[in-house]
Structure formats: C-alpha cells, structure tokens
Amino acid sequence: MHIVICIKQVPDSAQIRVHPVTNTIMRQGVPTIINPYDLFALEEALRLRDTHDGEVTVLTMGPPMAEDALRKALGYGADRAVLLTDRYFAGSDTLATSFALSQAIAKVGETFGTPDLVFTGKQTIDGDTAQVGPGIAKRLGLLQLTYVAKIASIDLAAREIKVERRSEGGTQMLKSRLPCLITMLEGTNEIRRGSIQDALCAARSQVLKWSAADAGIEDLTKCGLRGSPTVVKRVFAPPARAEKAAKIDTAEMALRDVADELITAIFTRQPALEHELAFNGGA
Amino acid sequence: MSTANRETPRPAAGRAGIKKELPAHFKDYRHVWVFIELERGQVHPVSFELLGEGRKLADKLQVQLAGVVLGPPGEAIGNAVAEAFAYGADLVYIVEAPLLADYRNEPFTKAMTDLVDAHKPEILLLGATTLGRDLAGSVATTLQTGLTADCTELDVDTDGSLAATRPTFGGSLLCTIYTLNFRPQMATVRPRVMPMPQRADKPVGRVIRHKLSVAEDEIVTKILGFLPDSQSAKANLAYADVVVAGGLGLGAAENLQLVKNLARAIGAEHGCSRPLVQKGWMPADRQIGQTGKTIRPKLYIAAGISGAVQHRVGVEGADLIVAINTDPNAPIFDFAHLGIVTDAIRFLPALTEAFTRRLSPHSRDKLAS
Numbered sequence: 001m002h003i004v005i006c007i008k009q010v011p012d013s014a015q016i017r018v019h020p021v022t023n024t025i026m027r028q029g030v031p032t033i034i035n036p037y038d039l040f041a042l043e044e045a046l047r048l049r050d051t052h053d054g055e056v057t058v059l060t061m062g063p064p065m066a067e068d069a070l071r072k073a074l075g076y077g078a079d080r081a082v083l084l085t086d087r088y089f090a091g092s093d094t095l096a097t098s099f100a101l102s103q104a105i106a107k108v109g110e111t112f113g114t115p116d117l118v119f120t121g122k123q124t125i126d127g128d129t130a131q132v133g134p135g136i137a138k139r140l141g142l143l144q145l146t147y148v149a150k151i152a153s154i155d156l157a158a159r160e161i162k163v164e165r166r167s168e169g170g171t172q173m174l175k176s177r178l179p180c181l182i183t184m185l186e187g188t189n190e191i192r193r194g195s196i197q198d199a200l201c202a203a204r205s206q207v208l209k210w211s212a213a214d215a216g217i218e219d220l221t222k223c224g225l226r227g228s229p230t231v232v233k234r235v236f237a238p239p240a241r242a243e244k245a246a247k248i249d250t251a252e253m254a255l256r257d258v259a260d261e262l263i264t265a266i267f268t269r270q271p272a273l274e275h276e277l278a279f280n281g282g283a
Numbered sequence: 284m285s286t287a288n289r290e291t292p293r294p295a296a297g298r299a300g301i302k303k304e305l306p307a308h309f310k311d312y313r314h315v316w317v318f319i320e321l322e323r324g325q326v327h328p329v330s331f332e333l334l335g336e337g338r339k340l341a342d343k344l345q346v347q348l349a350g351v352v353l354g355p356p357g358e359a360i361g362n363a364v365a366e367a368f369a370y371g372a373d374l375v376y377i378v379e380a381p382l383l384a385d386y387r388n389e390p391f392t393k394a395m396t397d398l399v400d401a402h403k404p405e406i407l408l409l410g411a412t413t414l415g416r417d418l419a420g421s422v423a424t425t426l427q428t429g430l431t432a433d434c435t436e437l438d439v440d441t442d443g444s445l446a447a448t449r450p451t452f453g454g455s456l457l458c459t460i461y462t463l464n465f466r467p468q469m470a471t472v473r474p475r476v477m478p479m480p481q482r483a484d485k486p487v488g489r490v491i492r493h494k495l496s497v498a499e500d501e502i503v504t505k506i507l508g509f510l511p512d513s514q515s516a517k518a519n520l521a522y523a524d525v526v527v528a529g530g531l532g533l534g535a536a537e538n539l540q541l542v543k544n545l546a547r548a549i550g551a552e553h554g555c556s557r558p559l560v561q562k563g564w565m566p567a568d569r570q571i572g573q574t575g576k577t578i579r580p581k582l583y584i585a586a587g588i589s590g591a592v593q594h595r596v597g598v599e600g601a602d603l604i605v606a607i608n609t610d611p612n613a614p615i616f617d618f619a620h621l622g623i624v625t626d627a628i629r630f631l632p633a634l635t636e637a638f639t640r641r642l643s644p645h646s647r648d649k650l651a652s
Contacts, residue, residue: 017455095428098424128450134424176505232451232460237457238596244622246621247622248621258623262605263634269603
C-alpha cells in the first residue's frame, strides 16, 4: 500500500517571543520542529506500512529549510520525502495550501503509485486551523475522516476501512472506502525512535525538491497570495486592560494574611461568590 | 439600499494592497447565516452564542439573520428551529432528511453547499467543534471561499466586509482577516468565546425548507455505531463557574496537586496552560486557552501562568481573574483583576487553607451571628 503523509515545519511555539516594543515575532533563534500533531499521523502511517507492506511518502510545502523536517521524517522510517518549494507558494492561506498540496499528491500518485491513504495531523500548532486536511480531501475527491482516534481495520482487497472517530460527546465507529484522507487525533500513539538504519538512510537519501511546475501546477493564480481568498489586514498585540491587576503586596506579610486579604478582595468584587463557594466546596 | 459605502471600494492596508471591487456574481450575496449544530437531538450551545454574534453583524449590515438547521425528521429539529428564533434568528433554513441523523461529512457538506448556492449568504458562521471544523473546511473548499478559524472577535468594517480577528503565530499575537473578493465570508468560533445571548420566547417565524439532493446509497461512509463518552471523561471545564489552573511556574508535575487541592476546597474545576499538556503533565481536555477550552467562569485563579495571548483569549470572558506569578512583569497582570506577586507553590497551600477556614460552616455561623 502507498501512504502519503503531509507534514509541516513549524516554529517551536514554546519558544516564540514577541518583541515588547514593536510587537513583532522574534524569529531569530527559534528552533523549528515537525508540527507535533503530524507525528501521530506519521507514526500511524508507518505502522500501517509495517503491517500491510508498502511505502510511506512524506510531503511538505515550505521554504528550502523545511527539508530539515523531511529528513527527520526519513529518520523515523519514511521511505521517500518530497519538498514542494517555490516562491509562487509564498503567502498561501489554507485554501491555496490545500490546492498546492493536492496537486503535489496527484503528482506523487502518478510518479510512485496512487496512494491508498493520505494522512495529515489534526491541525498545526502555528495556524491551528484544521482546514488543510479537509481541503485536500475535497480537492482530490477523497473521503474525509477527521479526528480519527483509531484505525480499527483495513481490508486492502475489499478497499474498506473502519475507524473510530472523535465526535462531539462520544466516538463514532465508521466504515468507509479507500482511498481516503485521515486526520489523526493526538495522543493516539507515540512516535517511534528511528532505527540506526533509518538514520543512515535519512542522511544518505535525497529529498525530492519540486517547484510548482515539477508538481504539474499550471494555474499559478491558485497559488500563494494570489490564490488566497483571505487577507491578513492587521497583526497586533491585544491591548492591556485599562487598569492593570490590583496587586496585593506580599512584601512584609505572612502568606496566610496575604491569602486572607485576597479572599476578602475576591468577595468584595463578587459578593455572590462567597455563598456559592461555601455551597460547592466547604460542605 | 441607501448606504452607499457598501459599494465603495476602499483601499485595504497590508499585504493585499488595494481592495478590488467584489466580482459582480457575488454582489447579490446577502444576509448572515449561523449553522445550528444539531447532534443526537441536542443543539450545541455554541450555536446560540453564534446567533448572538450574528445578530450584531446582521444589525450593522441591516440584513437578516438566518439559522441553518440540518437534521432528521422528528421533534428535535422542531425544537432547534424554535430555539433559533428564541435566540434571535429572523428566519430559518431547514434540510430535513433521515440520513442527516448522525453527522457525516458527505451529506452535510452537500446540504450546506446547496443551500448557500441557492440562497447566497454574505456571511456564514459555524461553531469550531469537531463537527463544525470538519464541515467548515469542506464547505469552504467546495465553494472556493475564505474561512477564518477560531475567531475571537467578529465585526463589520465600514465597507461592509467581515473583520474576523483570531490569534496567530501560535497564539502570540492577534490578526484581523478579511475575505475580500469571495462569498460567503466564512468563520468558525470556539464554544464559550462569545457570551450567551438573552433568550426570549418568540413565535416561529419564516421557515424555508430545502430537499437534500443526495440519497443514502450515494454516501460511501456508513455509521457502524456510537459510543458516548462516560460521564467521568467529560471535564465540565468550559461551563464551570469557578476554575483554578496551573502553569509552568509550578515547576514540576507533582505540584499540580496544589491546584487540584484548591479546586476541591472551593468546588472548582481544574485546568492548565498549554505547555503543561505538551509536557504530558495533564491530559489535553484540561487545557485552557485558544487551542484548548475557552472558559467564562465567575472566578478564575491562574497559578504560575505567564499569560501568553493564546491563554488570554481563552480566559478573558471570566468575571474575575486572579493571577499568582513570581514575575511582576508577566503579561497575565495586564488582564488579571487581582494579582499576587509570589511563588504559587508556596502560596497555593496558604490560599487553600484560608478558603477552607473562611468557608467552613463554623466560621459562617460566626459571620451570621
């Protein structure tokens, strides 16, 4: 079976800092990682390949430096990596991104065999939209299974897949057909430690670098900023509240007294709370 | 309509440069729609929160607010329609079909895109639930229009475009996004981000019914079963009246017990900031912030949380925010109401004890006498 998994290289959000004066992102020195949600999809893809035999192709769209993320994915054991990189893709929103990726997946299919499954993570940690997966599915005419917690079974001969899908208030058990697109829920598995063999392979193997033309994209008006219906008009830091927090001085006081003063301040501002808390808690 | 400014193209600041005029075939797209999320007989409360926002947008645009209800025949769909009117809709579109009983992407996408093509709304709002996000992504791609996820503020610009504000860069900053030349302008909003509007009993108004143009045998994905979450698995964080949460300032996973102890003493739900979930210190359903739960409690106590924008947008609806942090310059003091500059690890036990003393029946009797 052939599985394509789309990943994204993202800045490690825990280390993003905003410049206090200019309110711009300080990108320098922020390390990049594979979007953590994508690792659950990658591991699932690798497990399916190990069980059913086949190949895993990792695909990303991004600047040339996104090759690092693909090399990491090869190190985990992916068989092939494709970097979709071209200045025409700059400024893509989710609709333009899903266009470019779906074209590249079609090209991967032509070149290396039609994929049975396409995976993405649930969402990215920098954009947090969860829109690119459904976008790719719709463009490729694939069935869409989002928030999948478990792949219960795959019958390659019958082209049938059964999954457990997280939905509001419970889990749906679904039966669908291959090929389909799956967005994998977090916490469903744990990414393996790549073997030494995979690490050596990753170092040696070539990451395929595709331009828009290489991916067979003819309509460049659907790419990048031009192909993006949404426009970011303004980026800003939220204004501070008119009055900052009233701070209770702790310098000369015992913590016990500070705590009493805080509770008094809370109940002065929200008098109804005293009765409610006593009713909920203390009893 | 006399408001000429809706037709006047205005220059848009930022990277898109000059705003082009809306293409002619989009000019008859009007009115604001809210998707009423009906699943297993219940309307998700986020739909009512969206009706509240939709009402404001529709009033500003001087257009109508419509609810969209997709579901199986039965009592539930009638209730959903009545509730949509009670929460402010002027009219309701209904697609009623047995195969809309449980959510599946294919028939719901078909029903929604057919409705949009037939009735042409300028704005379409959906809840950012698992259902809403699954549906919104498919609908926007099918319609080839813009979709802004997880908005924290919705407004109408002077030229009538939807200004959708959401956190960006992993929640470090906010950005305002427009869908300038495509319709409908789509946006999702997470539960509890917008306040619950006042409900008022109203007669059921204009209802427009549509047929579903797809049959069960054309739908590939079949539902084999549904397993509801156990009661204990449902952390009622989003709707709790009092919440206590811990952040990286707690230093170690075991110190989360201090947060739980305080929560228990005052009958609160407990939660945490995003880094703690990433470290595996707490399960993801306890995460408070943009990508976790948005809360609107009467009292929120944040212990050792610095207050990044992605956290702030998830708690700003709280009536009273108390912040405990060692760093007097932590951003959380910019939006908290009460602040204690001290080490949460030392202060939490003192606070728990003080609350217990204050709230114990004995001391209440003394207060009363």
